[in-house]
Amino acid sequence: MSFSPLIRQLIDALRGLPGVGPKTAQRMALSLLERDRQGGLRLAEALQQAMEGVGYCSRCRTLSEAEICELCSDPRRDDSLLCVLQSPADVWAVEMAGSFRGRYFVLKGHLSPIDGLGPDEIGVPALIERLEGSAVTEVILATNPTVEGEATAHYIAGLLRPLGIRVSRIAHGVPLGGELEFIDGGTLAHALAGRTLIS
Amino acid sequence: MSFSPLIRQLIDALRGLPGVGPKTAQRMALSLLERDRQGGLRLAEALQQAMEGVGYCSRCRTLSEAEICELCSDPRRDDSLLCVLQSPADVWAVEMAGSFRGRYFVLKGHLSPIDGLGPDEIGVPALIERLEGSAVTEVILATNPTVEGEATAHYIAGLLRPLGIRVSRIAHGVPLGGELEFIDGGTLAHALAGRTLIS
Numbered sequence: 001m002s003f004s005p006l007i008r009q010l011i012d013a014l015r016g017l018p019g020v021g022p023k024t025a026q027r028m029a030l031s032l033l034e035r036d037r038q039g040g041l042r043l044a045e046a047l048q049q050a051m052e053g054v055g056y057c058s059r060c061r062t063l064s065e066a067e068i069c070e071l072c073s074d075p076r077r078d079d080s081l082l083c084v085l086q087s088p089a090d091v092w093a094v095e096m097a098g099s100f101r102g103r104y105f106v107l108k109g110h111l112s113p114i115d116g117l118g119p120d121e122i123g124v125p126a127l128i129e130r131l132e133g134s135a136v137t138e139v140i141l142a143t144n145p146t147v148e149g150e151a152t153a154h155y156i157a158g159l160l161r162p163l164g165i166r167v168s169r170i171a172h173g174v175p176l177g178g179e180l181e182f183i184d185g186g187t188l189a190h191a192l193a194g195r196t197l198i199s
Numbered sequence: 200m201s202f203s204p205l206i207r208q209l210i211d212a213l214r215g216l217p218g219v220g221p222k223t224a225q226r227m228a229l230s231l232l233e234r235d236r237q238g239g240l241r242l243a244e245a246l247q248q249a250m251e252g253v254g255y256c257s258r259c260r261t262l263s264e265a266e267i268c269e270l271c272s273d274p275r276r277d278d279s280l281l282c283v284l285q286s287p288a289d290v291w292a293v294e295m296a297g298s299f300r301g302r303y304f305v306l307k308g309h310l311s312p313i314d315g316l317g318p319d320e321i322g323v324p325a326l327i328e329r330l331e332g333s334a335v336t337e338v339i340l341a342t343n344p345t346v347e348g349e350a351t352a353h354y355i356a357g358l359l360r361p362l363g364i365r366v367s368r369i370a371h372g373v374p375l376g377g378e379l380e381f382i383d384g385g386t387l388a389h390a391l392a393g394r395t396l397i398s
Contacts, residue, residue, distance in 0.1 A: 004253065007253060007262060009249070010248075013244075013246070014245075016241070017230070017242070018230045019223065026291065027218070030287060033250070034287065040215075041246070049205050050231075063206060065203050065204070087229075088232075088233065089225075089226075
């Protein structure tokens with residue numbers, strides 16, 4: 001083909017991004033080369049700084065370049081509530097929703113015995129450690145509503161109950177804006193079982 | 200929001216890529232940080248090298264880090280045919296098609312008087328210079344099949360005819376795999392006018 005070596009190398013590297021196939025990578029490379037070299041250099045710089053500089057918050061284990069992340073060090077947040085999630089992306093999603101003002105703790109995924117991922121691998125001991133001597137009175141288990149996420153939530157709930165901490169699970173039900181006829185049976189069953197009285 | 204400064208900077212820089220919105224940029228940043236830091240660093244390196252190293256071939260004006268690109272320096276190609284295109288992406292597209300074995304010349308877009316893009320701006324003098332004393336016997340005008348591309352092709356054809364060079368235009372007609380009922384009238388009219396005898 002007719003790409004010069006540097007262009008070929010750029011297209012190959014762009015294909016490492018999620019959702020980017022050969023055509024898209026080619027279009028991205030061309031767009032940067034023809035119209036936005038400054039943007040390309042800015043992206044190179046941002047990538048290098050982030051890949052080398054971003055680690056994990058030592059308190060909540062989300063992605064952060066600071067030893068303690070902004071969310072953990074914000075004095076205005078509620079120390080009594082701890083939301084347990086499966087990944088940093090979930091922290092971002094809950095923050096975007098804007099209604100939660102407590103603290104977070106991020107597991108490394110979910111329990112998956114066949115993949116060799118037990119409690120130690122996903123960071124359960126660190127969660128217990130985080131709770132020891134803390135002001136947390138309620139742990140909200142917000143792992144994914146999947147079989148593995150449920151199993152992980154139940155396992156952790158079993159561990160925390162003896163510690164005298166209130167343990168809750170995010171509600172399952174019909175998502176806002178959905179149409180009932182297109183919602184799966186499992187979700188509908190949960191929505192019915194979890195119904196609330198209209199006062 | 201809950202992104203640390205380096206992550207925010209990375210997401211902003213990724214949004215400079217064509218077709219990448221805020222959600223996609225966030226997913227890309229997270230994917231690199233959580234699963235592929237080596238890939239992220241490789242991309243940073245590839246971007247920097249390409250943005251700083253890739254220029255234009257002095258002969259055909261396509262993107263290339265070499266003074267003369269691979270296509271222009273390949274001795275096996277036909278020097279008598281010159282295909283004139285609007286952008287480096289078009290060179291790649293024609294090369295992918297695999298049937299053309301001549302040389303290329305890349306204009307900087309098309310004529311657009313309202314945007315101040317005249318013959319000088321799109322590189323017509325360089326095309327004339329490229330042809331002087333060359334072995335080219337036919338110029339194939341492969342600008343886009345748009346109003347501006349047609350106008351550009353006709354303008355260049357008018358300039359080249361007095362030089363005694365054969366000037367051709369790529370065929371307009373029905374694209375392969377299309378269904379006639381969905382093809383626009385202009386294209387169908389061209390396809391009928393340009394019909395060829397079946398021998």
